[in-house]
Amino acid sequence: MTWVFDHLGLLGGLTGTHVYLALVPLVVGLVLAIPLGWLASRSRPARAVLLSVSGLLYTIPSLALIVVLPGIIGTKILDSVNVIIPLTIYTVALLVRSIADALTSVPATVVAAATAIGYRPLRRFASVEFPLAVPVVIAGLRVAAVSNISLVSIGALIGISGYGVLFTDGFQLGFMTEIVVGVVATLLLALVADALLLLIGRLLTPWTRAGR
Amino acid sequence: MKRTVTGMLTVLVASLGLTACGSGGNPLSPGTGGQSLTDTITVGSANFAESKLIAEIYAAALGNKGIKVTKRLGIGSRETYLPALKDSSVDLVPEYAGVLLQYLDKTVDKTSADDVYSALRAKVPAGLSVLDKSPAEDKDSIVVTKQLAEKYNAKSIADLAPHCGELIFGGPPEFKTRPDGIPGLDKHYGCRFADYKALDAGGPLTVAALRQNSVQAVDLFTTDSSIKTNDWVVLTDPKGNFAAQNVVPLINTKKATEAVTKVLNAVSAKLDTATLVDLNTRLAGDDHPDASTVASQWLASVGL
Amino acid sequence: MDFVSFLTSWLFDGTHWTGSDGVPARLSEHLGYTAVALAIAVAVGFPLGAAIGHTGRGGLILVGAANGLRALPTLGVLTIVVGIAGIGLVPPITALIVLAIPPVMAGTYAGIRAIEPITVDAARGVGMREWEVLLRVEIPNALPLIFGGVRSAALQVVSTATIAAFVGVGGLGRYVFDGLAVQDYAQVASGAVLVAALAIIVDVLFIGLQRLVVSPGLTSAKSKGTSS
Secondary structure: OHHHHHOHHHHHHHHHHHHHHHHHHHHHHHHHHHHHHHHHHHOHHHHHHHHHHHHHHHHOOHHHHHHHHHHHHOOOOOOOHHHHHHHHHHHHHHHHHHHHHHHHOOOHHHHHHHHHHOOOHHHHHHHHHHHHHHHHHHHHHHHHHHHHHHHHHHHHHHOOOOOHHHHHHHHHHOOHHHHHHHHHHHHHHHHHHHHHHHHHHHHHOHHHOOOO | OHHHHHHHHHHHHHHHHHHHHOOOOOOOOOOOOOOOOOOEEEEEEEOOHHHHHHHHHHHHHHHHOOOEEEEEEEEEOHHHHHHHHHOOOOOEEEEEHHHHHHHHOOOOOOOOHHHHHHHHHHHOOOOEEEOOOOOOEOOEEEEEOHHHHHHOOOOEHHHHHHHHHHOEEEEOHHHHOOOOOHHHHHHHHOOOOOEEEEOOOOOHHHHHHHHOOOOOEEEEEOOOHHHHHOOOEEOEOOOOOOOOOEEEEEEEHHHOOHHHHHHHHHHHHHOOHHHHHHHHHHHOOOOOOOHHHHHHHHHHHOOO | OOHHHHHHHHHOOHHHHOOOOOHHHHHHHHHHHHHHHHHHHHHHHHHHHHHHHHHOOOHHHHHHHHHHHHOOOHHHHHHHHHHHHOOOOHHHHHHHHHHHHHHHHHHHHHHHHOOOHHHHHHHHHOOOOHHHHHHHHHHHHHHHHHHHHHHHHHHHHHHHHHHHHHHOOOOOHHHHHHHHHOOOHHHHHHHHHHHHHHHHHHHHHHHHHHHHHOOHHHOOOOOOOOOO
């Protein structure tokens, strides 16, 4: 454990990079998944295509996606974008389905009532349909966040920083402590992210706690 | 099933489309990596322990004399970090004269330290230069267990050559194709192994494989402490397949100011093979000290 | 060279399809690891999940553990297991098994818990004993989710087996790591594409298997989260 205290600077830097590499895909993925999920909830053929493409992309192993993308879209292989894009793809794949399901599960009576009051479609989506879908979206985000945090470390295999560096380094030096610290740090980060998202979800949906 | 097929076709068409309009190209070739600031030296290294150690020594020595340094260690094999040097994402790496020379010119067949060094100075690409070489050497070598050496009464690679066909060899992936690797062993000794297992560059996989006899001969670096620890035998190289491997700084010429050159040459003068072995042993110790700590301690002990 | 030319130049080279480093050899290694790890994971995870699902005890712990294990970094698990147990074939496969058990267990548990209590009651009502209820009613009804769990585990293993090449095993991951070491992008890309193709084929196979085995009456809107 003294190793941890001796290397707080290193661990701090790695944490920052790791959080960044996991967070950016989460946010971008969410932003991309909302319109796609909405599209999937509106049109049956769109739903079919979107869900099968997501399912397919989610199937592709992470290391494969990380090394294949540079060749297809032209980035250099040591670029951290090569981790951000695959994780964004996984996040979108995960969330599109949840968002589509959540939006279709909004009761038709509620939608009708909102329209009757005079809500325009965009405002109705933003103020009525999407907020009701928030619990499901948050659940999806929690899964995506934990998954992303776990996957970022694979980037270390192609030289990208993050907790994964502790695994590759520790393995090469036969230094178990370093690896264990990396695993614990990853789990802790995932726990914090999960709890934070849960909290955000509660804050965004006060009506679910009303009347208790 | 139909939806999966639809999905597959969509993804296939989309990626082909992206390929056509994407800039493509080889993601592994040198690119416009981040240029380092003019007064800072970015020290890089290969992905094995000793390279990182020597890089730490350079970095600490430069830092001690007030020169600004950033580190980018463990980049990868030479095939990976040399492009980074060429495009200035990295300014300085520790190199080994013989293998570097061979990488730059496969046809050169020099083996002695001075021959190799002068040939190297001539072959270094424009924009890069090598500074003074150090007496320290760390070569690739063919290592076998004591039992195997006794079984075939083998002291040199030439002694082992007739039996190579019965043995499995383990080494880093790049050793399979490098001129002084498998092709060199064949050319100089007629030694052709039964099979090649790609492991790592003198790391835990190679050491474990030889210990467990999943390979019978390996490529290890001569300063590796595990050779002594396991009582293994380094086969001699009478035909000079592995040329002299003096440690030498490879630097971006623009960054080789007088101050920098002086510091690095002073380090090279004090660095010898015995020191390398000693420092490697310290690194591999049970207390797992950082390479930077070992580096600073040594520099302090020699007054740099 | 653009991406497609990288692939075609490497994949159409005959020498890459022969020998111990050839595609057939690496593919069989990869499939071998996957089959062994999955078989053992199912052998361990399925009974455990079924027992916990049937008795209802320990369910909370199981779900919590399965979720927590999703956070485990696969590279970390691989390097720890190999670091402790040594380099070879058994430690990495052990890591693969450890990572595959949670999805199988969770799927089995979820499948059994999702059955309407009325069905289970009825089974007991006609006089079935507990193990009969489990075997003849609960498990067949839970098959969609059980299959979903096994399918998820299979993909997890295929993916992790690729990364396991880092700790010295064979398989298709070798092409990625060896290619990176010698800066041969054609090799890296081909390895990655082969792995991706393998994962998709495994996925499709499981979907097909599920259609064959699971009773058609169960593949209704009730079985959420398993179909593609």
